[in-house]
Each structure stands twice: as structure tokens, then as C-alpha cells.
Amino acid sequence: MSTASTTLPSAGPAAGSRSFLSRLREGDEIARLVTFLFAASVVLITILLVFELWQGSVLPRHKFGFAFFHTSVWDPVFEKFGALPFIYGTVVTSVLALLIAVPLGIGAAIFLAELAPARVSDTLEFFIDLLAAVPSVIYGLLGFFIVVPLMREYVQPGLKNTLGFLPFFQGPAYGLGFLTAGIVLAIMVIPYIISVSREVLLSVPRDQREAALALGSTRWESTWKVVVPFARSGIMGSIFLALARALGETMAVSMVIGNAPIISASLFSPGDSIASVIANQFSEATGELYTQSLIELGLVLFLLTFLLNGLARILILVTSQRGSGMGNA
Amino acid sequence: MKRITRILLVAFALAGFFIARAALSITGAGATFPYPMYSKWFAEYHKKDANIEFNYQSIGSGGGIKQITEGTVDFGASDGPMNDDQLKAFQDKHGFPVLHFPTVLGADVLTYNIPGVTVDLNFTPEAIAGIFLGKITKWNDPAIAGTNKGVNLPANDIYVVHRSDGSGTTYIWTDYLSKISDDWKNKVGKNTSVNWPVGLGGKGNEGVSGLVKQTPNAVGYVELIYAVQNKMPYGAVKNSSGAFIKADLASVTAAAAGAAKNMPDDFRVSITDAPGKTAYPISSFTWLLIPSKFSDASKRDAIKGFVKWMLADGQNYTEALSYAKLPKEVVAKEEKALNSIQ
Numbered sequence: 001m002s003t004a005s006t007t008l009p010s011a012g013p014a015a016g017s018r019s020f021l022s023r024l025r026e027g028d029e030i031a032r033l034v035t036f037l038f039a040a041s042v043v044l045i046t047i048l049l050v051f052e053l054w055q056g057s058v059l060p061r062h063k064f065g066f067a068f069f070h071t072s073v074w075d076p077v078f079e080k081f082g083a084l085p086f087i088y089g090t091v092v093t094s095v096l097a098l099l100i101a102v103p104l105g106i107g108a109a110i111f112l113a114e115l116a117p118a119r120v121s122d123t124l125e126f127f128i129d130l131l132a133a134v135p136s137v138i139y140g141l142l143g144f145f146i147v148v149p150l151m152r153e154y155v156q157p158g159l160k161n162t163l164g165f166l167p168f169f170q171g172p173a174y175g176l177g178f179l180t181a182g183i184v185l186a187i188m189v190i191p192y193i194i195s196v197s198r199e200v201l202l203s204v205p206r207d208q209r210e211a212a213l214a215l216g217s218t219r220w221e222s223t224w225k226v227v228v229p230f231a232r233s234g235i236m237g238s239i240f241l242a243l244a245r246a247l248g249e250t251m252a253v254s255m256v257i258g259n260a261p262i263i264s265a266s267l268f269s270p271g272d273s274i275a276s277v278i279a280n281q282f283s284e285a286t287g288e289l290y291t292q293s294l295i296e297l298g299l300v301l302f303l304l305t306f307l308l309n310g311l312a313r314i315l316i317l318v319t320s321q322r323g324s325g326m327g328n329a
Numbered sequence: 330m331k332r333i334t335r336i337l338l339v340a341f342a343l344a345g346f347f348i349a350r351a352a353l354s355i356t357g358a359g360a361t362f363p364y365p366m367y368s369k370w371f372a373e374y375h376k377k378d379a380n381i382e383f384n385y386q387s388i389g390s391g392g393g394i395k396q397i398t399e400g401t402v403d404f405g406a407s408d409g410p411m412n413d414d415q416l417k418a419f420q421d422k423h424g425f426p427v428l429h430f431p432t433v434l435g436a437d438v439l440t441y442n443i444p445g446v447t448v449d450l451n452f453t454p455e456a457i458a459g460i461f462l463g464k465i466t467k468w469n470d471p472a473i474a475g476t477n478k479g480v481n482l483p484a485n486d487i488y489v490v491h492r493s494d495g496s497g498t499t500y501i502w503t504d505y506l507s508k509i510s511d512d513w514k515n516k517v518g519k520n521t522s523v524n525w526p527v528g529l530g531g532k533g534n535e536g537v538s539g540l541v542k543q544t545p546n547a548v549g550y551v552e553l554i555y556a557v558q559n560k561m562p563y564g565a566v567k568n569s570s571g572a573f574i575k576a577d578l579a580s581v582t583a584a585a586a587g588a589a590k591n592m593p594d595d596f597r598v599s600i601t602d603a604p605g606k607t608a609y610p611i612s613s614f615t616w617l618l619i620p621s622k623f624s625d626a627s628k629r630d631a632i633k634g635f636v637k638w639m640l641a642d643g644q645n646y647t648e649a650l651s652y653a654k655l656p657k658e659v660v661a662k663e664e665k666a667l668n669s670i671q
Binding site: 073074075076077078144145148149152172174175176254255258259260261270272276279280281282283284285286287 | 520528544
């Protein structure tokens with residue numbers, strides 16, 4: 001407010017003082033309105049998006065109803081469409097990606113924020129930001145030409161020989177599949193987790209650490225028991241960001257998942273994801289029902305993102321309550 | 330300051346002049362497969378007649394059919410002919426029909442990566458259908474080994490690779506399989522994407538060939554042009570006369586010539602499994618989709634002029650880009666059909 005009153009008079013010295021004041025007031029109003037509109041546009045776009053997806057998927061919604069969610073045949077020739085294999089593939093690859101990326105990412109963030117010298121931390125941060133900016137198709141290509149052969153020649157046979165009794169590691173080693181897609185996705189989302197978590201950890205007030213150290217805790221104890229819990233909501237935020245990216249990732253997943261709508265407990269099996277099948281088939285989709293079924297898949301992805309984000313938020317609420325309870329005890 | 334203004338004015342005037350000179354811009358959209366050919370043709374035709382500029386977007390055959398039906402482009406292009414429902418949708422919307430004009434020919438080939446096998450394999454239709462239905466699962470299956478005497482085929486599992494994206498290449502492939510195998514026709518059918526009984530999906534020709542190259546014992550189908558340009562091995566296929574034919578420009582044109590005798594007036598013909606001793610059986614036309622009536626006479630004349638040129642001089646550019654040219658009988662028939670555009 002004070003800056004506005006000091007800069008504005010110089011901008012319009014010719015204007016009378018009374019009209020200037022009212023104009024200022026008007027200006028405030030305008031600014032409020034304009035910024036409100038900007039904020040509201042986000043909500044509006046979301047509503048429009050859902051509305052369009054809903055409108056665009058009338059035919060399959062009426063024809064298949066809830067069967068769309070729990071049938072697993074996707075046949076463009078005989079016009080039978082079920083989304084289950086795609087939902088399964090999206091969830092499995094995203095969860096796999098988070099299982100790999102979360103411990104790695106948070107571990108790296110703790111090192112960079114708490115333990116590494118500032119110069120090392122800043123240099124590495126530069127590389128991490130660089131990684132986050134790499135287009136997904138590049139990750140897809142790297143996955144296809146490097147990760148896939150490695151998986152086929154070494155990782156999958158190795159897993160089969162050691163953990164082959166588990167249902168997750170059975171079947172032929174194609175190199176492509178859920179596991180490969182999960183690993184490539186993990187590589188893609190780790191920079192987000194590290195970058196955001198590091199910022200959050202760095203912003204934890206100094207006194208928190210000093211108090212912990214003063215009470216005689218070791219460096220690790222102060223980090224793990226004080227700093228990390230303090231930054232928990234921010235770290236969770238970074239995981240959300242990673243989850244959102246993993247759920248919607250299209251190109252890279254499409255190149256390494258195998259693109260076969262299969263539901264299998266084996267992570268070696270090829271599969272397909274919602275974003276990938278839409279990107280693959282939309283441009284050549286012939287017939288209204290087919291096109292609209294792909295649009296309904298978009299709606300399903302939207303709901304899935306919504307649902308998983310909601311679940312994650314509830315999870316945080318529950319764990320943070322338990323956390324504070326432990327803190328009190 | 331004044332000088333800058335003057336320079337800008339001159340620049341605007343020049344720009345205006347050039348924009349005014351490129352008087353007629355004709356837009357089209359559709360198939361990706363003939364895109365290199367079409368862009369070459371449009372560039373050559375623009376050299377010939379600088380007043381006409383073609384703007385073609387290779388968004389895929391499905392998109393081409395959609396856009397010409399909606400009337401957002403002047404012409405469409407497709408690797409598969411429009412079906413009766415699509416023709417009816419166009420007729421209902423515009424009150425007149427849309428016409429098909431074959432431009433060039435393409436073919437699908439079966440490419441494979443079998444360790445230790447360097448010769449070209451011979452495939453019977455039964456073997457191809459069996460592999461893609463998942464009924465033939467080993468390379469040394471008698472259905473494959475029987476036509477490849479002397480080749481040491483391994484007892485390994487066959488990894489099938491198909492396209493994951495909807496494409497005209499898949500349409501031709503499944504159209505062929507539907508013709509030679511009732512099992513395929515009833516269970517899978519033909520379309521730009523289908524519900525594959527077996528196999529992994531790769532995006533685009535490059536995705537399929539990449540997977541085949543890096544996966545031992547894999548087999549997949551790609552466009553002939555793509556296989557030729559990338560020097561990939563591909564097999565000969567037994568045609569309807571019982572001869573094993575390897576795809577090349579001559580054998581693809583031969584397939585079109587075989588089909589030309591029974592060419593329907595609307596040119597919507599599938600030439601997979603075509604008759605003819607030297608015909609390669611997995612070939613197809615690709616079509617331009619042109620409305621039979623134009624409200625804008627200058628656009629009509631421009632498109633007619635282009636198609637006429639494409640059928641005559643244009644065909645000479647095809648082989649340099651590895652497309653097979655149209656047989657003479659088809660060209661003659663198309664020239665007749667061209668006159669019906671009003």
C-alpha cells in the first residue's frame with residue numbers, strides 16, 4: 001500500500017488530488033477484480049474441462065455405463081471398450097515410480113539440504129533442475145534404447161533367477177513392461193522430489209536444528225527427528241507433484257510399456273496406460289463411439305488423479321495427526 | 330526513427346505484395362504415409378503454377394476423413410477408403426458425394442530378427458496369420474520351416490511386434506489378414522487399430538522396427554519404404570498364384586494392375602491378396618478425398634489441375650521416393666472420373 005501511494009503520484013502529477021484518490025481506489029478495485037478473475041479462471045478451466053470431457057463421452061457412457069470401468073476388452077473393430085487394463089497400467093506404473101523415487105529423492109534432498117557443503121549442494125541443484133527440464137520424449141528414447149535392453153538382458157533374468165517365485169517376476173523377459181515404465185517414470189519424477197524437498201528442508205528455521213543439537217542429539221537425529229518432520233507437508237507436496245506427473249506422463253511411458261492392454265500381476269508383462277492409449281489412438285480413431293470412448297478415458301484419468309490426490313491428502317492428515325501425537329508423548 | 334518507419338513501410342508493402350501474389354491457398358489434411366510424396370508434388374506444382382499454394386497437414390487418415398466431412402479442408406487424404414457410413418455422413422452433410430482418387434501405392438512387409446538367420450525367409454499366408462493370432466509360437470514351427478528348407482530356424486519363442494498407434498499401415502496389414510484367414514476376420518477384423526491377440530506395441534514404423542531390431546526372435550510389420558530406407562531384412566510372401574514374392578516397387582504396381590481389371594467406379598478397392606503372378610499380396614492404394622462439388626470455382630480448377638498433373642508428370646517423381654506408381658489402367662480411369670467434379 002505504501003509503495004503504491006509513493007509511486008503513483010509521480011506517474012500522474014497533472015491529475016487533481018481528489019480525483020487521483022478516487023482513481024487510486026478504483027485502481028485497487030480493478031486490480032482486485034483482475035487478479036480475482038485470474039484466480040477464478042483456474043477453477044473455470046477445470047470445470048470447463050470436466051464439462052467438455054463429460055459432454056464428449058455421451059455415447060460410451062450410455063452404452064457401457066459402469067462396465068467401462070471394470071471390463072478389459074478394448075476392441076475398435078467390434079466397438080467394445082473397457083478401461084480396466086489402462087487404469088491398472090496407469091496406477092501400477094505410477095505407484096512403482098513413487099516406490100522407487102520417493103526414498104531416493106528424499107534421501108538425496110536430505111543430503112543436499114543438511115549434510116552437503118553449500119557449494120556441492122548448489123552445483124548439484126543446478127543439474128537436478130536441468131534434469132527436470134528435459135522433455136519427456138528424451139527420457140522415452142533413453143528408456144527405449146538403454147533401459148529396455150538392460151532390463152531384458154540383465155535385470156529381468158536376474159530377478160527371475162532370484163525372486164522368480166514371486167508372482168511379480170514371472171513370464172518372458174521382453175524388456176518392456178510395467179517395471180521398465182515404472183523405472184523410467186521414477187527417473188523422471190526424482191528431480192521434482194529432490195528439488196522441492198530440498199527447498200522445503202532449507203527453509204526449516206535454524207533454531208529448530210540448533211535446539212535439537214543443544215539438547216544433545218546427533219546431526220542425524222536432528223535431521224531425521226526434527227527437520228524432516230517439520231518439513232513433512234512440503235515433502236508431501238513434492239510427492240504429489242511427482243504423482244501427478246507420473247499419472248499423466250504420456251510419451252515416455254508409451255515408448256517403454258509395451259502398449260498391450262493386459263492385466264497381469266507380473267511386472268515383466270507389457271501393459272498400457274490411459275495417457276498412452278489416448279495419444280496412440282486418438283488421431284486415427286474412426287467412428288463416434290471409438291473417439292468418444294477415448295475421451296471418456298480422459299475423464300477417467302481426471303477422476304483417477306482426483307481420487308489419488310484425495311487419498312494422499314487423507315494419508316497425510318492421518319499420519320500428521322499420529323506424528324503430532326507422538327511428538328506430544 | 331524516420332528511416333526505420335520507412336524501412337518498415339517498404340517491408341509491409343513487399344509482404345503485402347507477396348501475400349497478394351500467392352493468390353490461392355488450398356488446404357488438405359490426412360494420411361501420413363504418402364506425406365513425403367505429397368509435399369514433393371505440392372512443391373513441384375507450386376513451381377509450375379506459383380499462384381497456387383497447397384498446405385497439407387499429415388494428421389493421419391482418420392483425421393483426414395473427419396476434416397473433409399466437416400468441411401474444414403478443401404481435400405482429404407486417407408490410406409484406407411472411407412466406409413459406407415462415412416460416405417453417407419458426408420453426403421448427408423453436404424448434399425453431394427466425396428470422391429476417391431488413388432495417388433500412389435504402398436506395401437507392408439514382414440521384418441524379423443532371428444539370431445543366426447541372414448537369408449530372406451518365405452512366409453505363407455497361413456504362417457503369417459498363425460504368428461499374429463498367437464497359434465504359431467516357435468520359429469521352427471513346421472508352418473514356417475516347411476517353406477524355408479535349409480534355413481536353420483531356432484526353437485525359440487516368437488515375439489510379435491505391432492503398431493501401438495492407429496495407422497494406415499495397420500489397416501493394410503489387418504485387411505490382408507482378414508482376407509486370408511477366416512479366424513482373423515471373425516476374431517480380430519480390420520481397422521487402423523485392432524484388439525491384438527498377441528504381441529507388443531511400438532509407436533510408428535520407427536517404434537516397431539526399433540523393437541524388432543533390439544529384441545532377438547522378434548517379428549513385426551512396417552511400411553515397405555521404411556524397410557527399404559533403413560535396409561531392414563524382410564520376407565517374401567506367398568501370393569494368390571502360389572509364388573513367393575518379395576515386395577518392391579514393381580511387385581506392388583503389379584498388385585494394383587491385377588486389381589485394376591475389377592476396379593469399381595469409386596476406386597474404393599482393396600488390393601491385398603490381389604491376383605497376378607508377380608503381385609505382392611500386402612499392397613494398397615492411398616487416396617485423395619475430393620468433394621464432387623466446389624462452391625469456389627478457382628479452388629475446383631486448381632485441385633483438378635493438380636490431380637491431372639499428378640496423374641501424368643507427377644507419377645515420374647514417385648520411384649525416387651520409393652513409392653510405387655499407379656498402373657496405366659488406373660490413371661486412365663481416374664482422368665475420366667476427374668471430369669465429374671463440378
